[in-house]
Amino acid sequence: ARRARFAGVPKGNFFYGQIYHRLWQLINATNEKFWRFAVAPGSMEIMQYSIYNASDLGTYNWHEDVGFHSDTAARLLSVSVQ
Helix, strand or coil: CEECEEEEECCCCHHHHHHHHHHHHHHHHHHHHHCCCCCCHHHCCCEEEEECCHHHCCEECCCCCCCCCCCCCCCCCCCCCC
8 A cells, every 4th residue: 555645757758758768678578577567558557756745644555556446456566766
């Protein structure tokens, strides 16, 4: 489970677009080396920026992002950047 404030990071913004591009390069290289899943560059979801505050009882714990009837049902890889 997670308790946090979060928002999407826009892909179309020039600055953030460069971050998306660099992350895709790293993710794709790692995938090719270890798993070789068929993942298309256009399938990258919008990144989320999260803030965890003690005053909000912010927490991040083990959880599943995948569900049979959710938007994430087809997700192959998930990445966390800290």
